[in-house]
Amino acid sequence: MPFTIAIDGPAASGKGTIARALSQRFGFHHLDTGLLYRAVGAKGGDPLSAARELQPGDLERSDLRSNEAGQAASRVAAIAEVRAALVEFQRSFARTEPGAVLDGRDIGTVICPAAELKLYVIASDEVRASRRAAEIGADAAETLAALRERDARDAARATAPLRPAEDAVTLDTTEMSIDEAVAQAIRLVEQRQTRS
Ligand SMILES: Nc1ncnc2c1ncn2[C@@H]1O[C@H](COP(=O)(O)OP(=O)(O)OP(=O)(O)O)[C@@H](O)[C@H]1O
Numbered sequence: 724m725p726f727t728i729a730i731d732g733p734a735a736s737g738k739g740t741i742a743r744a745l746s747q748r749f750g751f752h753h754l755d756t757g758l759l760y761r762a763v764g765a766k767g768g769d770p771l772s773a774a775r776e777l778q779p780g781d782l783e784r785s786d787l788r789s790n791e792a793g794q795a796a797s798r799v800a801a802i803a804e805v806r807a808a809l810v811e812f813q814r815s816f817a818r819t820e821p822g823a824v825l826d827g828r829d830i831g832t833v834i835c836p837a838a839e840l841k842l843y844v845i846a847s848d849e850v851r852a853s854r855r856a857a858e859i860g861a862d863a864a865e866t867l868a869a870l871r872e873r874d875a876r877d878a879a880r881a882t883a884p885l886r887p888a889e890d891a892v893t894l895d896t897t898e899m900s901i902d903e904a905v906a907q908a909i910r911l912v913e914q915r916q917t918r919s
């Protein structure tokens with residue numbers, strides 16, 4: 724049985740950083756599910772057709788990390804049919820041996836409710852905005868407003884809203900370096916591996 728790690732949390736909280744480190748440490752596959760929604764939003768036109776026709780090459784676009792692409796992703800992600808079109812790809816990815824790490828908003832609640840480990844990664848709004856602004860070379864105040872708007876939309880939508888699964892472990896990275904956050908996540912995986 725593959726070992727599945729579900730990582731959710733608000734925008735720029737450090738989900739992807741931890742997911743990539745865990746995938747390298749344990750030799751698991753990694754899927755950044757936010758990229759699927761960013762690619763659908765960036766394609767323009769009818770979002771449902773874009774989701775149904777999504778190709779691996781669509782995820783390679785160089786403009787997907789911007790604040791604008793994040794906002795477009797969050798708008799198409801509120802459409803139930805768009806989400807439904809992307810479910811099976813994510814679930815089948817989660818079943819790949821020897822294990823998979825998926826990060827997003829609904830991995831622990833909807834996509835992989837039976838994941839061996841669920842993490843909910845958070846950090847203060849200001850810290851998240853400053854990290855993301857430095858990463859993409861954007862203004863920190865604009866980035867803070869964009870993250871807050873996106874989180875509010877993601878948490879308020881009717882289908883698969885942003886929220887922790889009941890059995891998720893919350894990791895607050897506000898005061899943690901990347902190495903500290905990754906070390907805590909590795910410890911949690913190792914604890915679950917010994918149990919199963
Ligand atoms: N603990 C940390 N300390 C300092 N910087 C961090 C930490 N964790 C992540 N970062 C940095 O913050 C930025 C956002 O991190 P990351 O992309 O992992 O967040 P995310 O939650 O995956 O974002 P998104 O919601 O867009 O998918 C990156 O530049 C990353 O290097």
Ligand SMILES: Nc1ccn([C@@H]2O[C@H](COP(=O)(O)O)[C@@H](O)[C@H]2O)c(=O)n1
Binds near residue numbers: 798827829
């Ligand atoms: N499982 C997911 C992943 C992402 N979304 C939506 O996509 C937006 C962009 O995601 P990032 O992780 O790249 O920031 C995000 O704001 C969500 O609207 C989602 O709904 N479900």
